[in-house]
Amino acid sequence: MQRLILAVNAGSSSIKFQAFAADHASLERRVAGQLDGIGSQPRLVIKTGAGDILKEQSFATGEIASVEAAEELIGIWLLGADGARAVGGPLDAVGHRVVHGGPEFAGPAAIDDGVLARITALTHLAPLHQPKNLAPIHAWRRRQPNLPQVACFDTAFHRGHGELADRFAIPDALYREGVRRYGFHGLSYEFIAQRLRDVAPEIADGRVIVAHLGNGCSLCAVKNGRSIDSTMSFTALDGIPMGTRPGAIDPGIVLYLLREKGMDAAAIERFLYHECGLKGLSGISNDVRVLEASADPMARLALDHFVYRIAKEMGALAAVLGGIDALVFTAGIGENGAALRREIVAAGAWLGLGLDDAANQARALDISGKGASARCLVIPTDEERMIARHTYATLWP
Structure with a gap:
């Protein structure tokens, strides 16, 4: 029997959502939308599963000031005649x-009062993300108290790590x-691990480093399709530098x-969540596109540092894997940043990596x-599809 599932991915300044018709064998995307620029220059785009625009709207600065306000706008559309159609x-x-499932949640969980309380109790481990993830859960509980909801955890894909890691x-x-290393971006990594079986089955069970940038x-x-180790750990502050987070620093x-x-x-x-990373080091912006366009030497320093730290961590993960068979780029910078991909691959030449410049510019697979x-x-990630798969499997096994 086919079910209609909404997958919600709420971040600190955006909400992505997709609606799927699902059964045991397939997922058919019906709607895909995103409201980004929350609190600054909000913009909503909703498309059909085929990519045709259903709704496109920009808002005045500050008009959509919070994730809660954004979620309310999206919910009204989804429950209205246009959304239902x-x-x-x-x-x-x-x-x-x-984002955070703590030591308890090793897989998706149907949300009831007890599960919701335990997720809320983990907020101190992901203060930037967990409240934003909780807001849509509360909103849908208010709207439709009997509608089943499922929590899909970014930490779950990493729960099979060995104790040493x-x-x-x-x-x-x-x-x-x-207090242990959890790892994050697990829904993205899980999607890439599964996607490799379709697009590159010869390396799907090999030794792969996935760069979610x-x-x-x-x-x-990733080895044999499973997470072996990750650069993030107890919180989402660890690892490589980010837009506004420093990555690993001396305690x-x-x-x-x-x-x-x-x-x-x-x-x-x-300070650690909002004032560091590319923004803090450059003193200009957390946006790679802005830094690449800037003539300020601090912008170049920030980008060079970013590449340096990625290359350093690639070496560490290659040591854990015993060598690598592939490097996969995904997420916004990973999928669109041709110049940074080129620099990262050049820094990893000693691992056997090399780049076709024309294919890189074309963002080929x-x-x-x-040689x-x-x-x-380069594999686009789809966390919403992964959420929908988990939701269906949890509620209708």
Whole structure:
């Protein structure tokens, strides 16, 4: 029996959503939409599954000031005549991306009062993301209390890591409390691991580094289609630099900010989540496109540092994998940043990577250079499709 499923992916400044007609064998996209620029210059675009525009609207600066306001606008459209007609009927379920599942959630979970309370209790581990993920859950509970909802966790794909990969060198009691390496962007990595079986089956069970490069960035070592290790860990602050987050830093810097700068925990949290990364290093912007267009030497420094740190972490993950068979680029920068892809691949030449410049400029699926021993691929991610798959399998196994 076919079910109509809404997949919601709420971020800090955008909401992406897709509606699917699903059964055990297939997913048919009916609607795909995104409202981005929340709090600044909001813009809503909704398309049919075939890519035809159903609705396109820009809003005045600050008119959509929060994820809650954006979600309300989207919900009104989906439940209205135009939305119902486009989706093909009333919704049977809603699936949500939830960034942090903690030590408890190793897979998707149908949301009831108890599950919702446990997800909410994890907010301190993902303060930038978890509240935004929770907002649509609460909204749909208010609108349609009996509509089934499913939480799909970004941490779940990494839960099969070995203990050596998951532990910090800290007392065991803290590990038992849940202070461990979780990894994030798991829905994206899981989609790429499955997609490889269709587009490059010869490497799907091999040693693959996936580079999820967007405003949030991480790398994942995938072997036999499973996550082995990842650059993010206890929180989404670790690993490589991001738009506004620093990636891995010496913990002593936090002590320095406490002691020498007089910053409290809230100020440090805001600093690490909002004032670092490409934005902090360049002093200009967290947007790679803005930095690439700038003549300011600090913009170039930020981009060079970004590539340097990615190359460094690629080496670490290659060591964990025992070599690599492929590097896969995905997410906003990974899918669209031809210049940065070229620089990253050049830095990884010692791993057997090479680039075909024409294929790279064209954003071809396979951008590998002739004679390279490791493949380079560009695969668009689709977290919403992964959410819909998990939602269907959870509610109608």
